[in-house]
Amino acid sequence: xxxxxxxxxxxxxxxxxxxxxxxxxxxxxxxxxxxxxxxxxxxxxxxxxxxxxxxxxxxxxxxxxxxxxxxxxxxxxxxxxxxxxxxxxxxxxxxxxxxxxxxxxxxxxxxxxxxxxxxxxxxxxxxxxxxxxxxxxxxxxxxxxxxxxxxxxxxxxxxxxxxxxxxxxxxxxxxxxxxxxxxxxxxxxxxxxxxxxxxxxxxxxxxxxxxxxxxxxxxxxxxxxxxxxxxxxxxxxxxxxxxxxxxxxxxxxxxxxxxxxxxxxxxxxxxxxxxxxxxxxxxxxxxxxxxxxxxxxxxxxxxxxxxxxxxxx
Amino acid sequence: xxxxxxxxxxxxxxxxxxxxxxxxxxxxxxxxxxxxxxxxxxxxxxxxxxxxxxxxxxxxxxxxxxxxxxxxxxxxxxxxxxxxxxxxxxxxxxxxxxxxxxxxxxxxxxxxxxxxxxxxxxxxxxxxxxxxxxxxxxxxxxxxxxxxxxxxxxxxxxxxxxxxxxxxxxxxxxxxxxxxxxxxxxxxxxxxxxxxxxxxxxxxxxxxxxxxxxxxxxxxxxxxxxxxxxxxxxxxxxxxxxxxxxxxxxxxxxx
Numbered sequence: 001x002x003x004x005x006x007x008x009x010x011x012x013x014x015x016x017x018x019x020x021x022x023x024x025x026x027x028x029x030x031x032x033x034x035x036x037x038x039x040x041x042x043x044x045x046x047x048x049x050x051x052x053x054x055x056x057x058x059x060x061x062x063x064x065x066x067x068x069x070x071x072x073x074x075x076x077x078x079x080x081x082x083x084x085x086x087x088x089x090x091x092x093x094x095x096x097x098x099x100x101x102x103x104x105x106x107x108x109x110x111x112x113x114x115x116x117x118x119x120x121x122x123x124x125x126x127x128x129x130x131x132x133x134x135x136x137x138x139x140x141x142x143x144x145x146x147x148x149x150x151x152x153x154x155x156x157x158x159x160x161x162x163x164x165x166x167x168x169x170x171x172x173x174x175x176x177x178x179x180x181x182x183x184x185x186x187x188x189x190x191x192x193x194x195x196x197x198x199x200x201x202x203x204x205x206x207x208x209x210x211x212x213x214x215x216x217x218x219x220x221x222x223x224x225x226x227x228x229x230x231x232x233x234x235x236x237x238x239x240x241x242x243x244x245x246x247x248x249x250x251x252x253x254x255x256x257x258x259x260x261x262x263x264x265x266x267x268x269x270x271x272x273x274x275x276x277x278x279x280x281x282x283x284x285x286x287x288x289x290x291x292x293x294x295x296x297x298x299x300x301x302x303x304x305x306x307x308x309x310x311x312x313x
Numbered sequence: 314x315x316x317x318x319x320x321x322x323x324x325x326x327x328x329x330x331x332x333x334x335x336x337x338x339x340x341x342x343x344x345x346x347x348x349x350x351x352x353x354x355x356x357x358x359x360x361x362x363x364x365x366x367x368x369x370x371x372x373x374x375x376x377x378x379x380x381x382x383x384x385x386x387x388x389x390x391x392x393x394x395x396x397x398x399x400x401x402x403x404x405x406x407x408x409x410x411x412x413x414x415x416x417x418x419x420x421x422x423x424x425x426x427x428x429x430x431x432x433x434x435x436x437x438x439x440x441x442x443x444x445x446x447x448x449x450x451x452x453x454x455x456x457x458x459x460x461x462x463x464x465x466x467x468x469x470x471x472x473x474x475x476x477x478x479x480x481x482x483x484x485x486x487x488x489x490x491x492x493x494x495x496x497x498x499x500x501x502x503x504x505x506x507x508x509x510x511x512x513x514x515x516x517x518x519x520x521x522x523x524x525x526x527x528x529x530x531x532x533x534x535x536x537x538x539x540x541x542x543x544x545x546x547x548x549x550x551x552x553x554x555x556x557x558x559x560x561x562x563x564x565x566x567x568x
Contacts, residue, residue, distance in 0.1 A: 047367050047396055048382025072396065073444075096441030098380030099343055103441075110439045122428070124443040125366060126400035133397045145405055146451040149477040149485045152443060155433055169489065199387045200367045203396045231393045256384055263379045263566045 023193030023216070023240040028249075029292065031215045031242040032058040036181050039088075041068040043132075043179040043211060044077060046253060047202030048098060048261070051077050052185040052217055054249035054293035060084040061288060070177060072128045072203065076252065076269050079103040080287070082118065083279050089119035091177070093128045100266050104273040114276065122156055127174045131158070132203045134176035135210025147172035182211035185250040186235075187257060189218040190225050193237035198229035199256030205233055208240065217246040219258045228257065246293050251300065315556075319547050321500035322461075324519045326352060326555060327547040329413075329459050329498045337410040338362040340449050343381050345459045346413035348558070351377060355554050364409065366445040368399045377562040385565075400445070404452050407491070412453025414446055415460050418471045421512050421533050423478025423494040425450065425458065426471035433473060443475050450476035451487075455495040462499035462530045469533040479511035486511075501527045503544065507536065517542040 026034075036042060036059060044052050056077040059067070063086075069078055070091035075098070081087050083105030095106050109118045123131070130142030143162070148170065153159040158175040184204040186197035195216050197204065208214045216235070225234065248258070252265035272282045290296050319327075329349035333339060335358040341350045347365075351374065354361045363372050367382035371391030378386050387393050394403075403409065416425035417440050427446060431437035450456055456478075460466060470481070478494045479486045486493050493511075497504040502518035514536040515527055520543055528535050547555075 048380045049367070049384070049387070092442065094442050094444035095439075098382075099378070102439075107439045111436060122442055124447040125396065125445045126405065126448040129397040129400050133401075144401075144448070145489070146448045148451075148487055149474065149480050150443075150447050151428070151433070151474045152447065199384070200369065200382045200393055201395055202367070202382075205395065206397060229393075233395075254384055256387055260384055261380065261382075263383075266379065267566070 022237045023243045025193065026242050026244055028054060028058050028215075028217060028244040028246050031244050032062055032064075035213045035215055035241060036064055036067075038064055039066045039068075040180040041070065042181045042183060043070045043177070043207045044183040045071060045202055045204045045207040046185060046250065047072060047200055048075075049200040049202070049253060050185045050197060050204070050255055051075055051250050051253035052183050053077050053251055053253060054185070054217055054246045054296070055183045055215060056081055057287045057293065057296060059086055060283065070128075070179060072125050073098065074103060074106055076103070076266065079105040079269075079273055080283065082106055082109050083115070083273065084283055084287075085115045087118055089121065091121040091123070093123045093125045097266060097270060099263075100270050104270070105279060108276070121158065122152060123159070123174065124152065127159065127172070128177070129203055129206070131174045131177035132206035132210055134174070135178040136206040139176055141173045141175055144172050144174065177210065179207065179211040180213065182207040182214040184208060184214070185217045185246070185255065187219045187255050188225055189216065189221050189243045189245070191221065191223060193240060193243050194225055195235040195237075195240060195243070196225040196227070196232060198232045201231065201233045205235060208235055213241045214239070215242045215244070216240050217244050217249040219247055219249070219255050221245050248297055249293055251297070315549055315553050317549055317552060319552055321519070323547060323552065323555060324544070325459065325461070325498060325500040327551045328503065328519070328544050329457060330356065330551070332457055332496060332498065333358050333361055333411060336360045336362075338364065338408060339411045339413060340364050340366070340404060340409045340445075340453055341413050342415060342445070342449075343378065345415055347377055348555075349459060350413060351558060352551065352555050355558065356551055364399070364403060366396070366399060368394045368396055370394065370399075370403070375561065376565040377558065379566050400448055404445075404448050407452060407454070409449075409453045410455070412449035412456045412491075414449055414456060414458050414476065416446070416458070416475070418466055418468050419458060419460065419497065420468055420471045420478075422480060422483040423458065423497065423506060423511070423513055424471050424474045424480065425476040425478065426473045428473040428475045430472055446476040450478070450493070451490045453491050455492045458494050458497040460497070460499060462501040462527060464530050464532045467531040467533070479506065483511040501530065512536055514538055515541060517544050519544050520546050
């Protein structure tokens with residue numbers, strides 16, 4: 001099912017060909033409305049750093065339903081979307097609140113079927129990374145050495161074994177992950193829509209290149225990308241569908257050079273999310289009770305995202 | 314004079330840190346392993362190379378990270394690489410000397426469960442899941458396991474094998490993998506796999522701990538080495554450095 005606004009590129013064989021169309025600048029509201037449809041497979045990636053929370057909130061506000069969501073670490077962003085009833089299935093490898101404990105909304109859904117039962121598809125980080133990399137490479141599967149002897153393979157149909165055609169060694173094959181939509185947050189976009197990010201960049205490049213459509217929210221729009229840090233990653237404009245300027249769009253995660261991780265929020269989330277009523281109240285107030293991310297930031301309070309400190313030199 | 318009385322957790326962390334040699338390359342998980350690895354780096358092993366699964370290589374955090382991807386890790390790292398790269402080029406390819414893991418359950422053959430308590434389809438407790446652990450357990454040169462010794466955690470058979478020690482019967486570890494668990498360090502002592510059968514065997518207790526105490530906190534008939542060593546208690550220096558590290562960390566996380 002193609003949602004409205006889709007339709008860049010064409011499918012030839014099993015390979016998705018994107019036409020060289022430049023990214024469109026838009027609002028996050030329009031991007032989510034146009035590019036994410038009910039039932040889509042959506043990868044909102046970012047490994048602890050640069051998690052696209054503003055986009056997750058917009059998905060909740062627009063009451064998207066039956067989404068298949070993938071992330072290595074569901075983190076608080078999917079805990080919120082699961083608790084708000086947007087998710088049918090979650091594909092993941094580590095579902096905790098980092099350094100704090102459980103994701104209570106994920107657990108409530110898996111253990112008690114609340115607010116409705118959800119399916120899970122479970123891998124290791126290396127397996128998920130190999131799946132995204134295969135998707136980006138246009139291959140049907142990725143290969144890795146682990147998984148033998150674990151119980152994961154028995155419960156996850158996207159893990160199979162194969163024999164190395166050269167040595168005969170038994171290896172694990174994992175199905176490529178090619179989301180309908182990849183959603184990421186980055187530090188910069190230039191006026192042409194080229195995306196620049198640095199610091200911990202996780203699997204965002206692979207998720208975007210493997211996806212049919214993509215939404216990128218950015219901290220700032222600059223005349224020209226300015227490489228910062230030792231691992232500056234660029235996604236050319238023609239690999240991205242939509243760009244929206246959303247400062248602090250990753251709070252309570254962080255953007256290196258712009259904010260620090262709001263560790264206090266992650267600790268507080270444990271209490272907010274533990275109880276169904278407290279969770280609903282928080283979503284009503286901080287997500288559904290505001291028009292957009294600027295409204296959320298006013299609710300949260302400016303003091304919560306002190307500027308990060310750029311690396312020396 | 315600093316207070317030199319210490320807790321069982323401090324004893325565990327100090328013992329684990331002493332297992333890390335200077336210059337080793339260590340793949341670190343969040344929590345107890347991160348605490349022990351950074352204590353080693355700040356005491357006897359200044360050249361210990363710390364790698365976290367977020368892609369930070371050679372990181373030297375001043376405070377312990379709350380998450381695996383805190384900015385402190387990125388800003389103090391020699392290099393930051395992507396997640397596909399850290400697992401493929403660095404871990405799977407065999408560039409890690411020591412992997413450091415914890416879990417919710419461990420069995421007598423060192424298999425680890427961090428997925429579910431109870432049946433997978435209807436779990437009593439849904440745990441976070443595998444993360445990087447299966448590949449660390451498979452590919453690191455050796456694996457150190459760190460967890461508190463409790464009967465409900467030290468079980469005969471784990472409910473789910475998330476990460477392989479020596480397999481369900483002790484013979485299931487592929488020859489192409491790293492050596493697997495070489496020590497399980499707890500708040501009561503140290504268990505090591507028997508060289509022949511791979512069954513975890515109590516080889517050391519911490520000062521003041523009786524062998525019987527360890528048996529009581531193990532849900533299988535624990536084998537005990539003919540001569541059980543007693544670990545050395547923490548030095549004043551180790552305790553001071555550890556407590557300062559934890560205090561700096563608490564202050565940073567309150568901000």
